[in-house]
Amino acid sequence: MSVDAETSSANRRSRILGDLQGGRNIAVAVASTVVFFAVVIVVIINSAGWPEVRKAFFDRQLFTGSFPEIARAFLLNVRIFCIAEVVILVAALGIAVLRGLPGPVLFPFRLLAVVYTDLFRGIPTILVIYILGFGAPALQLSGVPNSPFFWGVTALVLVYSAYVAEVYRAGIESVHPSQEAAARSLGLSHAKTLRFVIIPQAVRRVIPPLLNDFIGLQKDSALVALIGPIEAFRQSQIDVAATFNYTPYLATALLFLLLTIPLARLTDWLVARDRRRQSGGGLR
C-alpha cells in the first residue's frame, strides 16, 4: 500500500513531467517531442502560403523596431490589471460575504449580490467596457474622473469581481459547517467567525482558481484599448497600420505570454503543493 501511495504521489508532483520516471521514459518523451514538432514545422514551411506568411508575421527587423514601443505601451496593461486585481480581491470578497449573510432581514443584500454576479457574468466584457467607457463620462458626474483609463479599469473590476466573488463563495462553502459551529460555540459573532475562521481557510483553498481568473483578466486588459488608451495591443495596431505587416502583433502576443505563463506555472505549483500537504497531513 505504501509503495502505491508513494508512486502515485510522485506522479502527481508535476502535471507535465509527472510520469517521466527512469531514463528510458525520458528518452522516449524527448524523441516523440522532437519528431512531433519537426513534422509540424516541416508541414508549415512547405505549405504554399508560407513565404507570404513569413514576410507578414516574422519580419525580424520590424520586430526589433516595434518591440520597445509596444513594451512601453504594455506597461499600461500592467498598470490596468495591477490596479484592477487589488480592487477585485477586496470587492469580490465583499460580494461573497454579502451573499452569505444569514437571516430574513438581510435578504435584500443577498439578492443584491446575486443580481450583481448574474448581471456582470452575463454581459460580454467588451460591452461593459463600451457602455461604461462611452456612457459614464457623458453623465458628466462631478468629482468622478472622465478618463477612459479609469472607466476601462472600472469595467474590468465590475466584470471580474463577479467571477472572483463566485470563486470566493465556493471557497467559503467548502469550509465544513462544523468549523462555524465551533467558532460560534466559543461566542464569536457571525462576522468574527467569518473573519478569523472561515475566510482564512477559504482563501487558501481558492488561490489556484483565483489566479486562473487573473490570467484571464490580464489578457482582457487589451480590451480597454477599444475606448481609447494606447496599451500594447492598440500600439501594435498602430504599427501594423503603418507598415502593413503583422509582426507587431506577434511582439504583443509574446509580451502577454511572458506574463501569463509564469502565473500559470505558479498556479500549478500551488495546486501541487496543496495536494502534497493534504496527503502528508496525517490525522484530519
Add this chain to the structure above:
Amino acid sequence: MNAKEAALSLEGVRKSFGSVEVLRGVDLNVGEHEVVCLIGASGSGKSTLLRCVNLLERIDAGRIFLHGKEITHGVDANKVRRRVGIVFQAFNLFPHMTVLRNVTLAPTRVLGKSRAEAQAEAIALLERFGLADKRDEYPDRLSGGQQQRVAIVRALAMRPDLMLLDEVTSALDPELVAEVLSVIQELADGGMTMLIATHEMSFARDTADRVCFLDAGRILEQGPPEEIFTRPREFRTQQFLERIIAAGRL
C-alpha cells in the same frame, strides 16, 4: 431541585428537523457542580440536546434556563455561549491556527483580553493538561487524543460555568480514549458542571452523579449510575444495556 436553583434547566424541549422530531419534550435539571451523563442509542437525540442548550440549534417548543434565567428566546446567543463551553466529537479545531492561537482566539476576540494575558492563561491550561510542548504545533500534527484535549482547553479558556461534551471520545482510537477521559475526570473532580453525551458506559458509571437514558427524544429514565446500570426499571433501558454488555462496552 427546581429551575431557579439548577445550573441548567430544560422544560418540555422539542426540536424537529423537517418532519423528524428528534426531541419530544425533554425535562432535565443539572445542578451546580453536578456531572450528568446522557446515554442512549445513536439517534436518540443526545447531540441535538447539547446543541440546543448551546443555542446552536433553536428549539421549537419548551424553555431553557441557565442559572434560573431563561435563554430560550430574545437573548444574545453570543453572550450565552461565553458561559457554556461545548466540545465536539470531531474536535473541530481550527486547522489554520497553532494550538496556542486556537485557545486564545475567543478570549482575545470575544472577551477582549490582551494577547499577553490570554496567552499566559492558555499556557497555564495547556500545562495543566500536559500539552505545553504542543503550543506551536498545528492541529493536523497532533494525535486524536491530543487534539481533543486541546479542544477541551479551548473551551475552558473562556472560563465557562457549564461544559457540554458531545461524545468526545467516539472519534478516537481505543488507546487514546483514556487520556481524554482522565481530563474530564479531572474537571469533574474540580467541580465543573457538566452535561456529557457518551457511549463510554464505564466512564459514566465512575464519573457521573446522575445518568439519564435518552430514548426516542425523551428522557425515559434517570438516576444515580449504580441504579441505572444495575437495576434499570424501564424495559428499553434494559434492552439498551444488554446490547452494550453484549458488545463488551460495560
